Amino acid sequence: MSGVLDTINAAPLWLIVLVKSILLLFVVITTFAYAMLFERKIMGWMQLRPGPNRVGPWGMLQPAADAVKMFFKEDLTPNTADPLIYKLAPFISLLTAFSVYAIIPFAEPKPGTLWAIGNVNAGILFVFALTALGVYGISLGGWASGSKYPLLGSVRSTAQMISYELAMTMSVIGVLIVAGTTSLAGIVHAQNRLWFFIPQIFGFLIYIITAVAETNRAPFDLVEADAELVAGFHTEYSGLRFGLFFIAEYVNMLTVSCIATLLFFGGWNAPFGLTFIPGLVWFLLKVGGFIFFYIWLRATLPRFRYDRLMAFGWKVLLPAATINLVLTAVVIAVWG
Amino acid sequence: MKRYKKNLFNVGALMQGMATTFGFMFKKKPTIQYPSVKKQHAPRFHGLHELRRYADGKERCIGCELCAIACPANAITVVGAENTPEDRKSPGERNAARYEIDELRCIFGGMCEEACPTDAIVLTPRFEMSDYRRGSFIYAKDRLLVPPEAGVGTAPDERPNGIPSDLGIVAEVKSTTDIATGYSATNRGEILKTETRGLAP
Numbered sequence: 205m206s207g208v209l210d211t212i213n214a215a216p217l218w219l220i221v222l223v224k225s226i227l228l229l230f231v232v233i234t235t236f237a238y239a240m241l242f243e244r245k246i247m248g249w250m251q252l253r254p255g256p257n258r259v260g261p262w263g264m265l266q267p268a269a270d271a272v273k274m275f276f277k278e279d280l281t282p283n284t285a286d287p288l289i290y291k292l293a294p295f296i297s298l299l300t301a302f303s304v305y306a307i308i309p310f311a312e313p314k315p316g317t318l319w320a321i322g323n324v325n326a327g328i329l330f331v332f333a334l335t336a337l338g339v340y341g342i343s344l345g346g347w348a349s350g351s352k353y354p355l356l357g358s359v360r361s362t363a364q365m366i367s368y369e370l371a372m373t374m375s376v377i378g379v380l381i382v383a384g385t386t387s388l389a390g391i392v393h394a395q396n397r398l399w400f401f402i403p404q405i406f407g408f409l410i411y412i413i414t415a416v417a418e419t420n421r422a423p424f425d426l427v428e429a430d431a432e433l434v435a436g437f438h439t440e441y442s443g444l445r446f447g448l449f450f451i452a453e454y455v456n457m458l459t460v461s462c463i464a465t466l467l468f469f470g471g472w473n474a475p476f477g478l479t480f481i482p483g484l485v486w487f488l489l490k491v492g493g494f495i496f497f498y499i500w501l502r503a504t505l506p507r508f509r510y511d512r513l514m515a516f517g518w519k520v521l522l523p524a525a526t527i528n529l530v531l532t533a534v535v536i537a538v539w540g
Numbered sequence: 541m542k543r544y545k546k547n548l549f550n551v552g553a554l555m556q557g558m559a560t561t562f563g564f565m566f567k568k569k570p571t572i573q574y575p576s577v578k579k580q581h582a583p584r585f586h587g588l589h590e591l592r593r594y595a596d597g598k599e600r601c602i603g604c605e606l607c608a609i610a611c612p613a614n615a616i617t618v619v620g621a622e623n624t625p626e627d628r629k630s631p632g633e634r635n636a637a638r639y640e641i642d643e644l645r646c647i648f649g650g651m652c653e654e655a656c657p658t659d660a661i662v663l664t665p666r667f668e669m670s671d672y673r674r675g676s677f678i679y680a681k682d683r684l685l686v687p688p689e690a691g692v693g694t695a696p697d698e699r700p701n702g703i704p705s706d707l708g709i710v711a712e713v714k715s716t717t718d719i720a721t722g723y724s725a726t727n728r729g730e731i732l733k734t735e736t737r738g739l740a741p
Contacts, residue, residue: 250561250562257573500558504561505554
């Protein structure tokens with residue numbers, strides 16, 4: 205086994221990174237496809253429907269059918285749209301959504317095997333920098349559509365993202381203080397004894413709420429609020445470009461679930477000493493749990509009113525996150 | 541502001557809602573998987589018509605147009621013709637040269653069945669007649685008339701508990717719609733010229 209590892213590690217770095225990237229893209233896209241099926245199934249069950257079940261056994265081929273449909277749909281561009289930005293916007297969303305996976309460690313890094321494409325020292329900063337860029341795809345797409353509902357959607361997305369990103373980052377800084385590192389692998393190592401959602405329970409709650417808002421999912425999906433804005437920023441998009449936005453949204457949901465797992469739920473650490481199950485499995489289970497939670501939220505809660513969303517973000521979450529941060533800092537300074 | 545705060549922080553209600561949706565996930569789903577599983581409809585359900593024959597294969601319909609007159613939706617068009625000694629379609633003097641029902645106008649009231657003096661037009665329990673063109677819903681004799689080998693069936697008055705039955709042969713007749721024009725096998729243009737009643741395009 206170590207012989208194989210040595211051979212692989214002897215390959216040039218660019219080749220290793222390339223192979224890992226392609227593999228990771230495949231894994232993430234497949235996960236996206238089945239996360240979507242999972243969501244439609246769970247939502248269906250919660251609404252007393254069976255969910256998709258016609259394509260393949262248990263609807264397992266539904267994602268493939270959807271993909272084929274997307275491919276063959278006409279790619280429309282409105283006359284009033286700004287063609288270049290309109291066509292580029294989905295790719296911005298997708299690119300920022302995917303690039304985060306370059307540094308997410310899926311399992312414990314051992315000598316010779318790094319379960320990520322790169323191990324960045326300031327990993328968490330990289331993640332937040334990229335997710336913050338993701339809003340460009342949405343707001344540019346909405347703006348470049350040259351139509352009223354997408355514009356309203358993109359304006360909302362900009363305001364919402366900025367408001368909630370502040371609280372989100374604040375809530376995460378508490379973890380960084382406790383862990384004493386910004387490296388994702390380092391943060392997970394710091395949770396070997398105690399997962400951070402216990403000492404950082406407020407930070408965790410704030411992170412979970414803001415993460416829903418960051419990924420524009422119900423009950424914070426004002427960006428695409430079907431009832432008021434038709435489909436918000438992607439009203440004018442069709443076919444594959446709409447599909448790209450869709451992928452980006454789900455990949456973002458996976459990302460925030462991964463980050464929540466890494467920062468608050470001990471990453472690949474096994475609970476209750478169940479170490480005979482590999483860390484990778486634990487990591488995926490935890491991420492799956494978070495995704496279920498998001499689907500569950502979507503099936504339960506009605507959409508926020510816009511002013512309440514803003515009030516909640518600025519008057520509740522941000523002060524709470526700040527207090528949490530200050531208290532954590534004081535506790536660590538005095539007793540740490 | 542007070543009420544607003546109360547709503548905003550009502551975590552109990554939130555939990556209750558989440559518990560409700562979680563519980564619903566395991567409830568029995570009332571969905572009927574339609575094409576593979578079919579719902580049992582009411583026993584006396586009125587569906588698609590069929591025109592029946594006597595045991596000797598002659599058509600029951602005598603072209604009297606009573607069904608067309610009885611129809612509250614004006615969905616039936618009958619054009620009668622004289623039987624000739626060489627070509628006797630029905631036992632009496634007259635037969636229906638053309639018999640058409642616009643199933644889109646039809647309200648499946650069964651008045652035609654009640655009006656028919658020879659029990660020629662009857663309703664069956666069949667209801668699956670979706671098609672792509674409006675014209676295809678004008679059912680003419682080619683799709684209504686049962687073939688001679690189908691038998692005579694039960695007359696509406698003699699049905700057990702009034703439950704309609706189906707000779708089951710009409711089901712095999714495929715739609716005769718010409719996809720390009722959307723007209724049924726019968727020339728609709730001609731009908732509209734001669735008959736003003738009951739055949740909106």
